[in-house]
Amino acid sequence: MSEQVHFLRAALRNRGRVGAVAPSSRDLAEIMVDWLDWEELETVVEYGPGTGVFTEAISKRLLPNIHFFAIERDPHLASLTRKRCPDIKVIEDCVSRVPHLCHEAGIKKIDAILCGLPWAAFSPELQDQLLQAMFEVLPPGGKFATFAYWQGLALPAGQRFRRLLHENFAVVKQSRTAWRNLPPAFVYQCER
Numbered sequence: 001m002s003e004q005v006h007f008l009r010a011a012l013r014n015r016g017r018v019g020a021v022a023p024s025s026r027d028l029a030e031i032m033v034d035w036l037d038w039e040e041l042e043t044v045v046e047y048g049p050g051t052g053v054f055t056e057a058i059s060k061r062l063l064p065n066i067h068f069f070a071i072e073r074d075p076h077l078a079s080l081t082r083k084r085c086p087d088i089k090v091i092e093d094c095v096s097r098v099p100h101l102c103h104e105a106g107i108k109k110i111d112a113i114l115c116g117l118p119w120a121a122f123s124p125e126l127q128d129q130l131l132q133a134m135f136e137v138l139p140p141g142g143k144f145a146t147f148a149y150w151q152g153l154a155l156p157a158g159q160r161f162r163r164l165l166h167e168n169f170a171v172v173k174q175s176r177t178a179w180r181n182l183p184p185a186f187v188y189q190c191e192r
Helices: 003-013 026-034 053-059 075-084 095-105 124-135 150-154 156-168
Strands: 043-047 067-072 090-092 112-115 143-149 171-174 185-191
Touching: 026 053, 026 143, 026 185, 043 053, 043 095, 053 067, 053 075, 067 075, 067 095, 075 090, 095 124, 124 156, 143 150, 143 156, 150 156, 156 185
Parallel strands: 043 067, 043 112, 067 090, 112 143
Antiparallel strands: 143 185, 171 185
C-alpha cells in the first residue's frame, strides 16, 4: 500500500488531528529543517511526524550530540515513521504531555520543536493547551517551526493561528513556498 493511501486512511481515522490529504513533500521537509543551525542544538523534538517525511530530513542533519525524539499519537503513523527511520525514537503519545516526556528522559529544555500538526484545525482551547505545554520546555530563544497551507490563510482559523504565533513568539518569519507540496505550503519559523 502506498504512503499516500496510508496517510489518507489516518486522516479519515483522525479527523481534526490529521489536517492534510497527502504526506508533506520533501521540498517542504527541507524548508522545515534548513533554517536551523544544527551545530547549536542539543535537544530537538518533532510533533506529529505522520509518515516520517520531516523525520527523515531531521535524521540527516542530526549530529552525535543532539538528543532527538518524535511524538506521534496515531499508532499506525508511528509505525510508518519507525519503518522509514528505524534509528529514531518515536513515542506514541500526545504532544500536550511533552513536559512529562522530557522529565522522564531527563531533559530540562528543548532547543527546537519541528511540528507537523494541523494547528489551524485545532480549537482555540487546544491551541492554548499545546502552547502552554510547549512553553514549559521551550525556553526564551527556543525555536519552533510549523507549516501552513496558503489557502488556509484566507480562513478565520488560519488568521487566528497566525495572530497566536505573533502574540507568543518574539520572532515569526515566513519561509519561501513549497510549490511541489499538495497543497502548496510555507513554514512559520519562530523564536521564543
